[in-house]
Amino acid sequence: MTSNRQAPADDDDPLLWSEDAAKRAHLARSTWSYYKHKNLLPPPDDPDDEHQGTDVSKYRRRPRWRASTVDAFVANRLGRGHRSDLRKKKADRRERDAAALAEPTPEVAPALQAWLEANHTAVLEVAEALSDWREDLVAASSTPELLAEAIDAAGAAVYGRGPSKALASAVVRAMGLALGHSPQSKPIGLDPDSEVSQALVRHRHLRDEFNRLDTRKLDYS
Numbered sequence: 001m002t003s004n005r006q007a008p009a010d011d012d013d014p015l016l017w018s019e020d021a022a023k024r025a026h027l028a029r030s031t032w033s034y035y036k037h038k039n040l041l042p043p044p045d046d047p048d049d050e051h052q053g054t055d056v057s058k059y060r061r062r063p064r065w066r067a068s069t070v071d072a073f074v075a076n077r078l079g080r081g082h083r084s085d086l087r088k089k090k091a092d093r094r095e096r097d098a099a100a101l102a103e104p105t106p107e108v109a110p111a112l113q114a115w116l117e118a119n120h121t122a123v124l125e126v127a128e129a130l131s132d133w134r135e136d137l138v139a140a141s142s143t144p145e146l147l148a149e150a151i152d153a154a155g156a157a158v159y160g161r162g163p164s165k166a167l168a169s170a171v172v173r174a175m176g177l178a179l180g181h182s183p184q185s186k187p188i189g190l191d192p193d194s195e196v197s198q199a200l201v202r203h204r205h206l207r208d209e210f211n212r213l214d215t216r217k218l219d220y221s
Contacts, residue, residue, distance in 0.1 A: 015046050015064035024070045031148050034135050041065075042073050108165050112213040116163040122203050124158065127171050130178065131155045133196035137178050150174035169214070172207045175200060181207065 016024060022032035035041050044063030065073075108116070116123075130137065130151045141147040154170040175181070179200055191197055 013066050013068045016067055016070060017062060017064055021065045021070045024067060025074050027145060028148055028152065030135075031138065031144065034139065036063075038139065042069050045069055109213065109215055112165065112210075112215075113163075115209060115213050116165065116168055119168075119206060119209075120163040122206060123163075123168050123171050126175060126199055126203050126206065127154045127158050127167070129196040129199035130171070130174050133194070137196065141177065143177060147174065147177045150177050165214070168206075168210055172210045175204070175207050179204060179207075 018032055018036070019029050022029045025032065027035075032041070042065065045066045046064040131154070134148070134151050137151065138144045138148045150170070151174050154167075154174045157164070157167040157170040178196075192201075
């Protein structure tokens with residue numbers, strides 16, 4: 001019988017389940033799981049693949065990673081380097097976005113309000129396509145964390161909202177990252193016949209129009 005060799009406990013360098021490892025890596029749980037599926041994560045320190053004579057079907061395969069392994073993964077990811085500056089920018093942007101969401105509707109310029117109402121259906125179509133193709137877009141992106149966050153924000157802004165600046169700005173930011181219009185990303189390869197590719201190309205004008213009309217712009221960097 002092959003013994004189950006689990007990594008010894010270490011309070012200074014604990015073993016983390018996927019949800020805790022994702023949190024420590026400042027990634028969404030779904031992004032961590034997707035990276036695991038694509039074999040983009042470091043090998044687990046506690047693979048949990050044997051159970052010494054116990055029916056394995058009773059257990060879910062839940063690998064664990066040392067905290068130090070997760071930290072090294074974050075620090076050494078190819079082409080990304082340390083993420084402290086990016087995390088600070090994300091936090092700053094969330095504060096600015098929250099302040100923008102708190103703005104009363106009358107402060108939206110009449111021309112922008114008219115545009116929001118006229119293009120609401122198109123904005124929703126783009127938001128839905130981004131959400132449906134999230135994993136493929138994130139996997140192909142040069143800035144996967146930023147794109148995942150932008151798509152999630154766009155999806156969250158859809159629910160319970162009619163035409164709004166908050167919804168349009170979230171969708172526009174995600175479009176920019178997906179199409180490579182953001183200075184922080186490079187154009188990503190999309191199947192030209194895919195639903196998301198057709199939706200983004202068909203509605204790419206929304207980004208330029210919104211930015212032209214939005215006189216109180218959020219920081220998209």
